[in-house]
Amino acid sequence: MPFISQIERQTDYKSFPSSCPIVIDNGGSYFRIGWAGECDPRVIFRNIVQRPRHKSTGETVSVVGDHDTGLLKYFDCTRSGPRSAFDNNVVYQFEIMEYILDFGFDRLGVDGHGVDHPVLITECPCNPVSSRCRMAELLFESYGVPSVAFGVDAAFSYTYNQRLGICDKEGLAVCSGFNTSHVIPFVEGEPVFEACCRSNVGGYHVTDYMKQLLSLKYPQHMAFLTWEKVEDLKMEHCYIAQDYSSEVKLFQNKTKEAEEKTRCWQLPFTPAPVEEQPSAEEIARKAAYKEKQGQRLREMAESKRASRINELENELRGLDFLLRQVEKVDDDSVPEFLSDTGYLSKQEIESSISKVNQSLRRTKREQVELEEKAEAATAEKFPLVDVPDNMLTPEQLKEKKKQIFLKTTAEGRQRARQKRAEEELQREKHNQLEEEKRLENPEAYLEQLRTKYKGLLEKVEQKKLLKSNGNNSNGNPTSGGVGRGERMNAAKKERMRLLTTAAFDRGKGEDTFGARDEDWQLYKLMSKDNDDDDEGPDEDEAELIRISSRLQDIDPTFTAKPESGLRQTADVPRSRTLTQEDFQISMAVERFRCPEILFNPNIVGIDQSGLDEMVGVSLRRFSPQGKGLEEKLTSSILLTGGSSQFSGLSDRLEAGVRMIRPCGTPIRVIRASDPIYDAWRGASSYAASLHFPQQTFTKMDYEEKGEDWLRTYKFRYSL
Incomplete structure (x- = not known):
């Protein structure tokens, strides 16, 4: 199940004496802080920092963890993603680490006067001296911590389970965390870091790989596949396959067992509303309304047609009156008489009368045959076409050109109509003959x-x-x-x-192309x-x-x-109604393929050893005189860390170690009582003991002895 952050500010800080240490489990995924001697940490949150901008003011703020989703909706997080202070489980961004420590101490109840309690903070195995030195400097200078102690989280988890009787003094701690995985041998309750082994593969890589696979499989649902949700799906549904190849073949063959192992995640889905069939009364009401609207449109069209007829009749009466007036005027005075009317000649007035008559008949819905006959009759009225040009005035020459154009256009339309009628008649005859042939045989x-x-x-x-x-x-x-x-x-x-x-015609002489008119053809x-x-x-x-x-x-x-080569229309894909199954994310092979990278990191392109090979590497780093010791180590292999919670991990690791060890070697793989909190609980119980003040160093010791002393600083875990 997913881990839930606890960020309520504590109010009992002043009730603890200054000698009570503060315990910090500084993990790559979560930051846990609390008081020594308690069973659970007081404050837990994601070990990340975001610096988004406010959408309205543009002000940049620092947000530690991902706890307040309601607050983040007012900020623009597109340009500032979550940032971690770790690089392969080593703290190197101390600016981000300072934000995280500020928030952790503030949630614990520390006021602005500094931290007056000793601090026990966890680190990774074989932590670089530069990182440890910077962390000590940050705690001493920024927070005024009186004394500090550094311990390995996996070692605290092993010693805590040893006191519970789960593991022995000699054994191996296999810690699979968020960024890295470690194998640490323990002899007489103390870790042997000279023989430990590390791989840069952890829960982060499993989650990232699963997010990639699901995003490629369901690109339409990428908005739902957030990092936090994929993390929850990984912890809830993933498992380790005992035989990866046979498990893959099981899903390739689509057997019944594979269907039983498939899990589905149902996304939010709202079905489309079902349209109810209208009743008879509703249909009758819509038909009556439609008929009413149609009647209204017909009345509007009839009114518009009557108005148009009235306009055309008025225009026609005006043109008839003008034509009668022109007939009373001498031919020489016609251009002067028509200068203010917009017409040039009597023939143009007659042509306008003809056009208005056609429009009027068309508006009155007279027969098309009468219109065509009238158009053919009026087309013959071109008196100036056959008159020679030397017998015409300049105005008449212009009129003659216009009449020639009108006559040509009318004849062209007549020929086109005749051709269409002939083609239609021929097509009908051909279709009739074809049908007769078909009916005969x-x-x-x-x-x-x-x-x-x-x-x-x-x-x-x-x-x-x-x-x-x-x-x-x-x-x-x-x-x-x-x-x-x-x-x-x-x-x-x-x-x-x-x-x-x-090119050949031009020859090798002077370029004379273009001198002749034929060249431009x-x-x-x-x-x-x-x-x-x-x-x-x-x-x-x-x-x-x-x-x-x-x-x-x-x-x-x-x-x-x-x-x-026929013009065929492509089949347009028909849209279908989305169902509940379209909003399901199925997890089949992804359930065991993603955590498989803990044993085969080369699946994601990381050329390093898996967990079973790391155990063999760590055992080979002991001297040959310790063969009996190796048997004791393999008889108590403890699994701890957040990524050790996958089901089937213990059996798979035991089978892998058995393949690289001699026959008959005692091998026992056990899981920690609580792989998530055992590290903090082990550190809390150790900090509450009387031996803890001997393992700390003060600011004066740090300033006197310097960085070289931190290089030789070694924390003892056996009480």
Whole structure:
């Protein structure tokens, strides 16, 4: 289960005497601080610091731990992620460490006058002297601590379980923590750091690997896969496989046992609301409302049409009146009379009258045939078209050009309508003949269509092959040539020919290209869009499309080939309603694949030893005279640390150690009573004993003896 932070500020600080030590378990994942002699620490929080900016003011603040999620919603944490003071379980960022110690002492109840209690703080095995020196300097100078003692967390956990009778005086402590894993031998209750072994693999790497696998498997749910949630999933569902290869094959074969070992995490899901079928009264009400709206729209359209008819009739009466006035005026005075009306001649007025009549009839919904006949009749009224130009005035010449344009346009529209009518008539006749043939002999007709479709398909594919490869000189389009000429299509080959011709015509003399008008025709030929890929479908492709459509109508078993070049619409994926299963994260292989890196770090690209190999390395570092001692060590192997809580770890480690030890060697792997808190409890019980003041050193000792004395400083764990 996940660890819960405890950050309530303590109020009984002054009730403890100054001789009572403060115990700090400075772990890579959690920071634990409390009083010596107590069973549990008072304050627990994540050993991280964030420095986000306030969203409104932009002010930067320091947030220790991740306890107050309600407060962090007012800050922008995108540019400042959580930072740790550790690098592979060694403290090296003492600015961050100072923030963490400030918060820890403040939660313990320390006021601003400093810490007047001895401090026992844990560190990693074989901690560098520079890190230990900086930590002592920080505690002495910043907090005024009277005396300090350093001890290894795994050693405190081993001695605590030794007093409980779980392990012996001689044994091995296998501590798998957040950043690193250690194997420490113990002889007569004291750790032998000269024979210890370390690997830079821990719970952080397991969580990070699991987060990567789940993010790749469910990229749509990455917002839910936060670090804290993946950490909880790891502690709740992961386990160590006894045989990794056979376990993987079990899930590859999708056996029933694999299904039983699969776990699902249900994400928040709100089903879509089910639409209830409307009642008969509701349907009738909507139909009545729709009819009412339709009637309203029809009335609005009718009113608009009446208004438009009124406008056109008024315009038509005005034009008729103007035409009658023009007829009373002499021909020479017509331009002067029409100067203020916007018209140039009598013919233009008549053309406007004709257009207004057409619009009026169209608005009154008269028959289309009458309109076309009227348009054809008015199109013949072009009196100036056949008159010679020398008999016309300049104004009449302009009018003649306009009449020629109008006549040409009218004739073009008439020809287009006639052509469309003829094509439609021909298409109807062809379809009627096709239907008669089909009714006479359906099987023969269907077989004929299939044969024709196959022939046209081969022809179209042959043409496309020629277009893609170019027209070969040997007439074999499928010869498979790879020359440049065969890779170019017809348009590119034509452009290349024109350029080559121009180059040879120019010769080796003076460049006179462009002196003749014929030279510039080359650019026109080259700029033509002769690319066959841009041309529309030819007659064969159009006929192929028609036959394919006909076969699809009469033959349910027919399927057009995709390579036939037909315009086929792609199947648009239909959206479906999301269900509860779409919001489930399934954990199958990830349950044992992620913690497997504790035994095989090369899975995540770390070239180091696993836990079982580390035990063998630590045992080989003893002298040959200690073979009997090695048997005592393997008979008491204690698992401690946060990453030692995976189920199956004890059996897997015992099997791994048995494979590297001689046959008959006594091997016993046991787990600590509480792998998380045993380190702090062991340090707390030791700090409460009478021997603890002998293991501390004061600020005066530090200033007199210096850093070299810290190099030889050794904490004794046996009381």
